[in-house]
Amino acid sequence: MHTQSTPIRVLTVxxxxxxxxxxxxxxxxxxxxxxxxxxxxxxxxxxxSNEVDVIITDINMPRLDGFGLIEKLRTSALxxxxxxxxxxxxxxxxxxxxxxxxxxxxxIVKPFDAxxxxxxxxxxxx
Amino acid sequence: xxxxxxxxxxxxxxxxxxxxxxxxxxxSTDPRVEMSTILGSCVATCLFDPxxxxxxxxxxxxxxxxxxxxxxxxxxxxxxFLMELLINEMLxxxxxxxxxxxxxxxxxxxxxxxxxxGTANAAFARQFLTRENIPCVFEDLEGTxxxxxxxxxxxxxxxxxxxxxxxxPTEKPxxxxxxxxxxxxxx
Numbered sequence: 311m312h313t314q315s316t317p318i319r320v321l322t323v324x325x326x327x328x329x330x331x332x333x334x335x336x337x338x339x340x341x342x343x344x345x346x347x348x349x350x351x352x353x354x355x356x357x358x359s360n361e362v363d364v365i366i367t368d369i370n371m372p373r374l375d376g377f378g379l380i381e382k383l384r385t386s387a388l389x390x391x392x393x394x395x396x397x398x399x400x401x402x403x404x405x406x407x408x409x410x411x412x413x414x415x416x417x418i419v420k421p422f423d424a425x426x427x428x429x430x431x432x433x434x435x436x
Numbered sequence: 437x438x439x440x441x442x443x444x445x446x447x448x449x450x451x452x453x454x455x456x457x458x459x460x461x462x463x464s465t466d467p468r469v470e471m472s473t474i475l476g477s478c479v480a481t482c483l484f485d486p487x488x489x490x491x492x493x494x495x496x497x498x499x500x501x502x503x504x505x506x507x508x509x510x511x512x513x514x515x516x517f518l519m520e521l522l523i524n525e526m527l528x529x530x531x532x533x534x535x536x537x538x539x540x541x542x543x544x545x546x547x548x549x550x551x552x553x554g555t556a557n558a559a560f561a562r563q564f565l566t567r568e569n570i571p572c573v574f575e576d577l578e579g580t581x582x583x584x585x586x587x588x589x590x591x592x593x594x595x596x597x598x599x600x601x602x603x604x605p606t607e608k609p610x611x612x613x614x615x616x617x618x619x620x621x622x623x
Contacts, residue, residue, distance in 0.1 A: 325533070326523075327567040328516050370524050372533070395620075399521050406621075416622040421517035430620040 350374030463492030491589025
């Protein structure tokens with residue numbers, strides 16, 4: 311359970327520095343505690359020894375993409391149930407279905423609306 | 437500048453002309469394709485991967501903040517979206533982000549009485565490329581005149597010419613993304 315005094319911890323995974331900066335500003339200004347990784351591989355390594363409440367990931371990334379990240383997290387004991395939202399410019403149904411099959415919790419198409427995004431974050435952690 | 441790619445006579449007899457209007461981002465590997473756009477204060481980014489020979493162009497105009505918000509920068513979300521859309525489309529065609537090279541055009545301040553929105557667009561584009569580690573090998577930005585850009589995505593060749601300002605299409609910032617975008621779908 312999250313009270314006012316314990317901010318929701320979010321990990322954002324995106325290889326674009328500009329997108330990371332945008333997400334950091336949007337989420338910290340709305341009271342979230344934000345950690346950031348540059349690709350799926352870095353996220354996987356960080357998550358091996360850290361916990362968050364919810365993960366937001368891009369799809370197209372070097373080394374390990376968003377699909378691969380979700381698949382690997384779903385097989386780990388620590389993160390099998392972790393809410394994972396995909397935030398992407400991809401609009402194809404095929405990619406969306408792939409994310410769903412991999413175990414994603416939700417799908418958000420960029421450009422994102424910060425209020426809709428934060429509402430979704432609060433919804434999926436409960 | 438020495439890095440300007442020469443715009444050679446087209447080897448292919450058949451040219452597929454594609455106009456990129458404000459708010460669009462398109463990529464191609466087809467040597468017949470020639471993209472073109474006319475820019476006033478808008479900025480166009482031409483990206484090219486010389487190994488996979490994938491190229492693409494976008495065309496954007498940042499929105500000014502509302503009049504009552506004085507200390508806020510121009511709204512860069514839409515520019516960021518069009519940059520990412522362009523890059524992702526190119527990655528889907530085999531481009532690699534670390535190989536991309538950029539050329540920037542436009543960002544003119546056509547009306548000296550209005551706020552320098554061209555300069556703001558140019559600054560956003562430069563900052564984006566710096567942040568993303570994409571080398572900008574050529575830029576023809578700002579000034580006071582409109583430009584016509586022709587870009588061959590499969591070879592990376594670009595030609596930019598100054599044109600009379602009344603040739604440039606009317607440019608209005610697109611509003612914040614509409615409700616269809618940013619939609620949250622929970623599975």
